Amino acid sequence: MAEMKPSIMVIFGASGDLAHIKIFPALYSLWEDGFFPDNFFIVGFARTKLNDDVFRKTIFNSLNLNCRKKPIDEDEFTNFAKHVFYLASKYDEYSSYDALGGFIGSKAKEYNMPKNVVYYLSTPPSVYIDVIDGINNAKLTSSEYKGDGFSRIVIEKPFGYDYESAKNLNGKILSVFKEEEIYRIDHYLGKETVQNILAFRFANAIFEPVWNNKFIDHIQISALESIGVGFRSGYFDKAGIIRDMMQNHMMQLLSLVAIEPPPLPDADDLRNEKVKLLKSVRPFSLNDIKKYTVRGQYDRGIIGNKQVLSYKEEEGVPPETLTETYVALKLFIDNYRWAGVPFYLRSGKRLKIHKTEIAIFFKKLPYSLFAKVGIENIKQNSIIITIQPNEGIAINFGAKTPGFKLDIEPVNMVFNYKSSFKLSPPDAYERLIYDVIVGDQTLFARYDDMLIAWQLITSIINGWSKTGAPVFPNYEAGTFGPEDAEELINSDGRIWNN
Numbered sequence: 001m002a003e004m005k006p007s008i009m010v011i012f013g014a015s016g017d018l019a020h021i022k023i024f025p026a027l028y029s030l031w032e033d034g035f036f037p038d039n040f041f042i043v044g045f046a047r048t049k050l051n052d053d054v055f056r057k058t059i060f061n062s063l064n065l066n067c068r069k070k071p072i073d074e075d076e077f078t079n080f081a082k083h084v085f086y087l088a089s090k091y092d093e094y095s096s097y098d099a100l101g102g103f104i105g106s107k108a109k110e111y112n113m114p115k116n117v118v119y120y121l122s123t124p125p126s127v128y129i130d131v132i133d134g135i136n137n138a139k140l141t142s143s144e145y146k147g148d149g150f151s152r153i154v155i156e157k158p159f160g161y162d163y164e165s166a167k168n169l170n171g172k173i174l175s176v177f178k179e180e181e182i183y184r185i186d187h188y189l190g191k192e193t194v195q196n197i198l199a200f201r202f203a204n205a206i207f208e209p210v211w212n213n214k215f216i217d218h219i220q221i222s223a224l225e226s227i228g229v230g231f232r233s234g235y236f237d238k239a240g241i242i243r244d245m246m247q248n249h250m251m252q253l254l255s256l257v258a259i260e261p262p263p264l265p266d267a268d269d270l271r272n273e274k275v276k277l278l279k280s281v282r283p284f285s286l287n288d289i290k291k292y293t294v295r296g297q298y299d300r301g302i303i304g305n306k307q308v309l310s311y312k313e314e315e316g317v318p319p320e321t322l323t324e325t326y327v328a329l330k331l332f333i334d335n336y337r338w339a340g341v342p343f344y345l346r347s348g349k350r351l352k353i354h355k356t357e358i359a360i361f362f363k364k365l366p367y368s369l370f371a372k373v374g375i376e377n378i379k380q381n382s383i384i385i386t387i388q389p390n391e392g393i394a395i396n397f398g399a400k401t402p403g404f405k406l407d408i409e410p411v412n413m414v415f416n417y418k419s420s421f422k423l424s425p426p427d428a429y430e431r432l433i434y435d436v437i438v439g440d441q442t443l444f445a446r447y448d449d450m451l452i453a454w455q456l457i458t459s460i461i462n463g464w465s466k467t468g469a470p471v472f473p474n475y476e477a478g479t480f481g482p483e484d485a486e487e488l489i490n491s492d493g494r495i496w497n498n
């Protein structure tokens with residue numbers, strides 16, 4: 001395993017939710033697992049006026065709520081906290097970045113270490129440009145250090161709002177950092193189960209030969225959530241589920257399930273394959289958008305015996321909003337492997353169940369021997385890759401039920417992470433932060449795969465603006481989404497794997 005080098009991680013937006021709920025718990029777990037070198041420092045950069053001690057206290061409190069290692073041992077935390085600092089700053093004031101430069105310089109000098117710096121943008125996107133300008137103005141990049149260290153930048157989603165804005169943001173970042181220094185986070189890629197898609201496909205001889213249009217009937221990719229938008233309505237109402245889930249997480253899942261084997265399992269080769277794959281997704285015409293996309297927004301309903309509000313009634317959501325909280329798509333990949341195989345993708349909030357899975361359905365039998373003796377409806381074979389919860393993979397097939405009578409019933413063979421490996425997968429952020437610090441971009445989006453995904457999604461969003469305003473709400477919370485989404489797949493003689 002690559003070793004983490006002495007380095008400094010600067011967290012912009014360090015007093016915010018993402019930093020407290022995801023980034024610090026991941027950093028603390030990595031530290032506890034012994035990954036950090038002695039000279040590793042974390043510096044929070046944010047507007048809230050705090051000093052080091054108060055900042056450390058807020059981290060301690062949030063670790064106790066959010067860290068997989070909780071409860072947190074106070075003595076252990078005190079040791080961790082010695083690596084953590086805070087600079088109360090202003091994103092749009094160059095002097096704040098000069099102060100940051102002073103901090104980096106003094107740590108490098110005191111510990112005789114290179115200026116290895118990771119900049120983590122955990123702020124709202126509205127301040128990304130200010131931060132990049134500030135870093136540039138204070139000359140805090142590796143090209144300015146002249147070989148005395150590396151600089152890397154980590155950017156959270158949403159990366160842009162549509163194709164044009166993503167392209168502009170990309171251009172801006174590339175004017176200061178090189179592509180090999182840019183880490184665009186899609187936390188799905190940090191999930192063990194997502195990485196396992198490649199192992200499953202390319203480390204086994206039995207699956208890949210049937211992984212194509214000769215044997216596969218169709219593929220479903222579902223990210224179903226029972227939660228609503230919570231306190232994130234300000235962001236979500238501008239994004240909608242298509243930007244929030246489809247452009248990034250769902251496109252990554254689609255890529256991994258459908259790409260060709262890369263020459264090497266490394267960042268360049270893997271991402272080249274993703275680009276090839278996404279370029280082969282058939283563009284949506286206006287007619288396709290009408291036929292093959294479904295939008296939804298949740299109404300009031302019941303989830304887990306509790307009455308929940310409609311989306312329009314959630315705090316901070318404008319009552320006249322037309323933002324979608326559900327989307328389903330049918331798409332085709334026009335290449336040799338997948339020609340003619342429909343991919344059905346769906347994602348939504350406030351649904352009946354909470355699960356993310358990829359369901360691969362194999363073609364029906366060419367003819368059924370058992371139909372001749374009256375056994376109809378033998379279920380199609382399928383492979384279900386459960387990304388979460390109950391992470392695992394199930395292969396479904398038919399077997400004869402015991403007894404004198406001939407009957408065929410569906411059964412399954414299951415691989416389950418917890419029982420096979422006796423452990424729960426680590427949090428995605430731990431893996432991704434580790435990779436940034438050791439400099440491995442394999443699990444991060446590259447500018448081109450990200451932009452191609454935006455191109456597709458932007459064409460759908462633009463198409464929607466021409467197909468007339470939707471009538472929302474159109475599904476009850478606690479159901480599986482709008483009826484039109486059922487129709488999308490049922491009209492092809494198929495059903496969602498619920």
Ligand code: BG6
Nearest residue numbers: 157187188225244245249356388
């Ligand atoms: C985030 C979205 O990227 O992913 C959220 O912004 C969504 O809306 C979340 O709830 C889902 O992530 P996970 O890891 O819970 O599947």
